[in-house]
Amino acid sequence: MTFTEITPSATIEDARHGGRAKCLQRLIRLDMPVPRTVALSFDAVHRISTGDMPDLDAMLALFGPDPLVSVRPSSEDPDWGGPGAILNIGMNDAVHAKLISTHGEVAANALYLRFIQAYAVHVGRLDPDEFETFSIATDDALRAALDLYEEETESYFPQDPKEQLAEILRSMARAWEGTTARLLRQAKGAPADAGLGLVVQKMALGVGQNTCGSGVIKFVDGRTGHRKIRGRYLCKSQGRDALAEEGDRDVMYLTKDSRGRSIEEVLPENFANLVKFGDLCRTRLREEMEIEFTIDNEELFILDAVRVQRSERANVRIAVSLANDGIISREDAVLRIPPRALSELLHSQFDPTDKRDRFGLGIAASPGAATGKIVFNARAAQAAAAKGDDCILVRSETSPEDIRGMHAARGILTVRGGITSHAAVIARGLGLPCVVGAQDLMIDEKQRKLATRDGRSFTEGDVISIDGSTGEAYAGAVTMLSPELGIAFQTLMEWADDFRDIGVRANADTPPDARNARMFAAEGIGLCRTEHMFIDDDRLLAMREMVFADHADDRRAALDRLLPMQRADFTELFEIMQGLPVCIRLFDPPLHEFLPHGREGLRELAEALDLPLRDVERRVAGLREFNPMLGMRGVRLGITVPEIYDMQARAIFEATVEASKRGDPVVPEVMIPLVSAKREVEIVKARVDAVAAEVRIETGADFTYRLGVMVETPRAALRAGEIAQHAAFLSFGTNDLTQMTYGLSRDDAGRFMGEYVSQGVYEEDPFHTLDTDGVGELLQIGAARGRDVDRDLTLSICGEHGGNPESIRFCRDAGFDYVSCSPFRVPVARLAAAHLALEDYVRKDLATD
Ligand code: PEP
Ligand code: MG
Numbered sequence: 001m002t003f004t005e006i007t008p009s010a011t012i013e014d015a016r017h018g019g020r021a022k023c024l025q026r027l028i029r030l031d032m033p034v035p036r037t038v039a040l041s042f043d044a045v046h047r048i049s050t051g052d053m054p055d056l057d058a059m060l061a062l063f064g065p066d067p068l069v070s071v072r073p074s075s076e077d078p079d080w081g082g083p084g085a086i087l088n089i090g091m092n093d094a095v096h097a098k099l100i101s102t103h104g105e106v107a108a109n110a111l112y113l114r115f116i117q118a119y120a121v122h123v124g125r126l127d128p129d130e131f132e133t134f135s136i137a138t139d140d141a142l143r144a145a146l147d148l149y150e151e152e153t154e155s156y157f158p159q160d161p162k163e164q165l166a167e168i169l170r171s172m173a174r175a176w177e178g179t180t181a182r183l184l185r186q187a188k189g190a191p192a193d194a195g196l197g198l199v200v201q202k203m204a205l206g207v208g209q210n211t212c213g214s215g216v217i218k219f220v221d222g223r224t225g226h227r228k229i230r231g232r233y234l235c236k237s238q239g240r241d242a243l244a245e246e247g248d249r250d251v252m253y254l255t256k257d258s259r260g261r262s263i264e265e266v267l268p269e270n271f272a273n274l275v276k277f278g279d280l281c282r283t284r285l286r287e288e289m290e291i292e293f294t295i296d297n298e299e300l301f302i303l304d305a306v307r308v309q310r311s312e313r314a315n316v317r318i319a320v321s322l323a324n325d326g327i328i329s330r331e332d333a334v335l336r337i338p339p340r341a342l343s344e345l346l347h348s349q350f351d352p353t354d355k356r357d358r359f360g361l362g363i364a365a366s367p368g369a370a371t372g373k374i375v376f377n378a379r380a381a382q383a384a385a386a387k388g389d390d391c392i393l394v395r396s397e398t399s400p401e402d403i404r405g406m407h408a409a410r411g412i413l414t415v416r417g418g419i420t421s422h423a424a425v426i427a428r429g430l431g432l433p434c435v436v437g438a439q440d441l442m443i444d445e446k447q448r449k450l451a452t453r454d455g456r457s458f459t460e461g462d463v464i465s466i467d468g469s470t471g472e473a474y475a476g477a478v479t480m481l482s483p484e485l486g487i488a489f490q491t492l493m494e495w496a497d498d499f500r501d502i503g504v505r506a507n508a509d510t511p512p513d514a515r516n517a518r519m520f521a522a523e524g525i526g527l528c529r530t531e532h533m534f535i536d537d538d539r540l541l542a543m544r545e546m547v548f549a550d551h552a553d554d555r556r557a558a559l560d561r562l563l564p565m566q567r568a569d570f571t572e573l574f575e576i577m578q579g580l581p582v583c584i585r586l587f588d589p590p591l592h593e594f595l596p597h598g599r600e601g602l603r604e605l606a607e608a609l610d611l612p613l614r615d616v617e618r619r620v621a622g623l624r625e626f627n628p629m630l631g632m633r634g635v636r637l638g639i640t641v642p643e644i645y646d647m648q649a650r651a652i653f654e655a656t657v658e659a660s661k662r663g664d665p666v667v668p669e670v671m672i673p674l675v676s677a678k679r680e681v682e683i684v685k686a687r688v689d690a691v692a693a694e695v696r697i698e699t700g701a702d703f704t705y706r707l708g709v710m711v712e713t714p715r716a717a718l719r720a721g722e723i724a725q726h727a728a729f730l731s732f733g734t735n736d737l738t739q740m741t742y743g744l745s746r747d748d749a750g751r752f753m754g755e756y757v758s759q760g761v762y763e764e765d766p767f768h769t770l771d772t773d774g775v776g777e778l779l780q781i782g783a784a785r786g787r788d789v790d791r792d793l794t795l796s797i798c799g800e801h802g803g804n805p806e807s808i809r810f811c812r813d814a815g816f817d818y819v820s821c822s823p824f825r826v827p828v829a830r831l832a833a834a835h836l837a838l839e840d841y842v843r844k845d846l847a848t849d
Contacts, residue, residue: 002044002054005062006037006199016041018074018197023285023305030280032302035202036062039074040169042195049173056162063202066095067161070239070303071168073176074197078306080185082196083172086122087239088115088203090161096142107207107236110137114238116145116157122175123167124153165200172198204294204301206238211266211295213237214303217254218290219278222310225317225488229255229275231290233263238294263295270300281305286328288318312337312344313484320488323495330495331838337492339805339832343367343469345489346824347433350467351479359452359464360473362413362438363750363765365424367469367824370411370433371477373461376448378405380460385409392464394450396443397436397747398423400593403535406430411466413473415441418750419767420735420800426532428800428822429513433468437750441473493521493827496834499841502808503818504829505581507798509533511569514576516823521830524581525573526731526820527671527798530648531589533569534562540594541608547591548609548619552643559647566648570655574666583669583731583798583820584652585710586645586684590633592623629736629745634674638684649688653695656703669706671731676713678722685726708794712736717782724786724793731820732779734799734807738766741775767800770807783814796820805832812836 004010004017012025021039028034038059040048048054060067068090073082091112099108117131130148149157158164175181176196185194206214215233220226234241235250253262254271264271274293281289285305292304310318316337323333347368350356372390375381378401384391385408393409395402397416406412406426411433414423418437427434442451448460458464458475465478505526506517510533517525534543539562546558573582596605602620606613625631638645649670656666672684685707696702707726711717712733720730739746746767756762763769770776779797786793795816801807803821808829811819821829 002040002047003059003200004039004041006034006039010039012039014076016043016195016197018042018076018195018199019078020072020074020304020306021197021199024199024201026285027277027281027302027305030277030284032277032280033300034302035204037199037201038062040198040200042197045169045173045176045196045198048169049177051170053166053169056165059200060090060161060165063090066090066098068095068203068205069165070201070203071165071172072199072201072304073172074199075185075190076194077188077190079188080190080194081181081188083122083175083181085239086115086118086168086172088112088118089164089168090203091115092157092159092161092164094159103205103207104209105139106137107205109139109142110236111205111207111238113137113142113145116142116149119157119164119168120145120149120152123171124149126152169198172196201303203238204296204303206294206296207236211235211252211263212297213250213252214239214241214292214294215252215254215263216290216292217274217278218288218308219275219282220288220308220310220314220318222308222314225310225314225321227321233295239292267295267298270295270298273300277302282322283327286322286332288322312341313486313489315341316345316492317486317488320491324491331499334492334496334499334831334834335838337831339828339835342489342828342831345484346827347431347469347483349469349481350465351481354479356465356472356478357475358472359456359458359475360413360435360438360441362415362435362441362471362473363417363419363424363753364467364469364471365417365419365421365436366412366427366432366434366822368411368431368433368483369465369467369469369478369480371463371465371480372410373463374450374458375405375409376443376445376450376460378402378408381405381408392466394443394464395423396445397421398426399597400531400535400589401596403532406432411435411468413438413441413464413466415439415443416750417747418753419765420738420746421750422747425735425800425822427468428824429507429509431516431822431824433466435466435468435471435473437753438471438473439751439754489827493830496831497521498834499837500830500833501837502812502816502833503796504826504833505583505796505818505820506823506826507802507820508573508823511572511576513823514573517826518576520823520826522580522823522826523818524583525577526583526796526802526818528573528582528584529588530566530569530585531587531593533566534594539565543594544605545609546644547594547623548611548616555641555643556647559643563647563651566651567654567658570652570668571658574655574659574668575663579664581667581669583671583708583729584648585671585673586635586638586648588634588673590623590625590628590631591637592620592625592628595620595623629739629747635672635680635684636674638672639680642687645684646687646691649691650695653692653703653705654699656705657695657699657701660701660703665703667704667706669708669729671708671710671729673710673733674712674736675709675723676715676719678719678726681709681723681726710798711782712799713740714778717778718785720782721785721789724789727786727793729794729796730782730786732782732795732797732799734770734775734779734797734801735767737778737799738771738775741771741778742766769804770801770810772806772810776810779810780814783816787815794818803829805829805835808832809836 017039070087072085120126213235217231233252288308289305294301319333319336322328350369372392375391414436451457465474505524506522507527542561549555606616706728708729709727798820802819803825
């Protein structure tokens with residue numbers, strides 16, 4: 001059979017006839033008044049495109065004499081699109097004459113004219129604009145449209161319904177096979193060989209007198225997810241006309257409304273049935289559906305139903321409400337929300353309906369949307385914030401000096417840098433929208449100007465907007481939708497936690513970060529980058545004194561000033577995280593990052609340190625390294641300038657004693673960065689143990705702590721076996737590990753990454769998506785060698801990949817205990833982890849069936 005009438009028992013499958021055909025069958029099974037419908041399979045439609053028509057005589061015979069039908073696309077996933085619906089196939093002079101007697105001249109003209117227009121455009125490929133001119137359905141317009149068709153095609157308008165239908169099916173089938181349509185649907189995730197089904201349905205006319213018409217109704221607000229009747233009904237209309245914004249001609253409200261008549265009042269029986277069908281869709285199709293219907297002489301016809309289009313926040317509310325009402329399971333509700341979609345709930349978004357003027361594109365480094373005045377340095381950002389002005393910090397790239405400005409800004413835009421650059425990492429921690437590596441922009445920080453390659457320019461104070469989820473920058477302000485963490489979100493996350501089997505911690509450096517980590521229910525802090533605590537003005541100076549000290553004693557004196565501040569930092573973190581583990585990484589960056597860059601900064605420093613400018617310059621020059629990221633940083637500082645780690649260890653342990661007095665005992669985790677040799681761990685461990693012993697004696701309090709190693713050099717991964725002998729945990733720092741595995745600077749890769757990905761050299765930016773082949777193999781080797789030595793060794797990942805659903809899959813498969821990511825990505829990670837556990841469960845269930 002080349003076509004199948006859709007009946008309750010017919011064999012109709014999503015994968016052969018498409019989602020619309022299958023949905024129509026479900027509506028028919030639920031006894032909804034669906035006009036007679038026929039489905040053409042993917043295979044049949046493909047054959048039509050090659051000229052092999054089904055038996056159209058037999059098909060049309062199903063629709064009686066003078067058939068009038070519509071054809072609609074039915075792809076496997078409705079999001080993949082397809083050709084537009086064509087209505088009123090079968091209209092010809094004879095049917096037109098009959099309709100004049102039954103429905104009046106205006107209605108008959110309107111139907112015929114509409115069909116001529118659709119046929120001319122879709123089959124005859126004529127210019128739509130020329131046919132647009134016939135907007136009023138007079139007899140003259142009808143004649144003129146037919147004349148135009150004949151003139152342009154040099155043939156009569158076909159009168160035979162079979163010929164009309166054949167041509168329409170052929171044009172739809174061919175449109176689907178065209179290159180543009182294929183590329184468009186592939187962009188939406190359709191496979192290259194995705195098929196198109198078609199449904200041919202008897203028309204319910206809806207153009208008669210008085211209340212006849214068509215409309216759409218849904219029972220939920222697609223923006224918020226709240227249950228509410230929404231939709232439109234237009235008298236004397238067809239298809240989805242009611243949704244076209246063409247004034248309010250002959251509109252009827254769906255529910256009682258003081259502004260005019262409503263279906264609820266005028267056609268109460270039809271209304272009651274619509275509500276009943278909506279409920280049936282919800283309970284039996286287990287989804288909120290938008291129903292397309294026609295009322296013809298007070299008789300209701302259901303033509304189609306599609307899943308309500310919705311925002312991500314509405315999607316969450318709908319899924320939770322369906323599960324709360326027992327219609328779907330909690331597992332199903334959790335699986336219905338794509339983890340990445342949570343971003344929309346957690347951050348501000350631009351209103352998708354707003355117009356935008358894009359001037360730049362970079363790497364989407366931290367999600368969310370922000371609007372504000374341009375500022376070009378941290379000081380200006382702080383000044384703007386003090387005045388209550390929203391600002392966007394625009395820099396070539398950021399450095400630790402900019403942190404306070406970053407805190408003050410609404411968003412960050414940089415010209416250089418990649419996904420793990422300083423700006424990106426800090427912004428993600430703060431939950432600030434950030435776009436990095438917008439290379440087509442040129443900044444003149446001195447002149448305070450931002451220019452584009454095509455000649456546009458902006459100065460300080462101009463308002464711009466950035467979208468950290470897409471990497472786009474726009475001129476002017478864009479309307480914003482606020483984030484929403486309502487009850488539905490919390491409920492969904494609690495359900496997700498019930499299912500997942502890998503831990504999720506947060507990377508949090510400051511008390512506000514830690515509060516966010518708690519708000520998003522992280523199970524602890526997986527990485528506290530302590531260097532971010534030295535940025536405040538008073539600390540920075542002590543830090544600089546320490547850097548400038550020539551002798552260990554001077555260095556210790558400067559560090560003594562930092563000790564109480566660090567102790568207070570850690571006490572506060574322990575108190576906020578009460579009862580949850582906190583992993584503190586010892587100092588990591590090269591010291592020169594704490595020194596000023598410009599001449600003015602050096603002069604101010606000379607003044608503060610009471611040193612000649614020349615000395616300061618000499619010292620700064622002495623600290624300069626050709627390759628600072630591979631130089632004197634991390635544990636190398638810990639070995640060569642041990643006073644810094646001593647001070648930090650003391651601050652951690654004194655804070656442990658302090659916080660344990662007021663709450664649960666704290667068990668701090670101390671992590672050594674950038675390790676590449678076992679001996680480094682031995683040396684640092686001996687000193688940290690000694691500091692712990694001192695603090696125990698001095699305070700008379702007992703405590704324990706766990707010492708761990710950050711695996712972020714390839715050698716540490718390869719030698720994980722011997723390193724694990726001295727460590728309670730290994731945490732993989734995949735930012736540096738990726739940098740060192742590829743030999744690729746994480747700060748400079750943005751320059752060519754776009755080109756590399758577009759040419760397919762790398763499938764993805766490896767700083768963004770974990771390279772499971774190369775870096776991943778090192779993770780597996782490290783994990784296996786570590787666990788060989790100690791079966792209880794805790795394994796985790798704390799690089800930026802930790803919040804990435806694909807990386808979480810990899811880490812879970814490799815037997816990791818937890819992932820750690822920026823606080824704002826914690827919910828995404830929790831949900832992604834739940835998906836993995838549920839998918840595994842379903843797979844195992846299928847395997848035992
Ligand atoms: C890493 O290298 O993966 C890491 C987490 O440390 P940082 O980004 O601070 O170098
Ligand atoms: Mg690192």
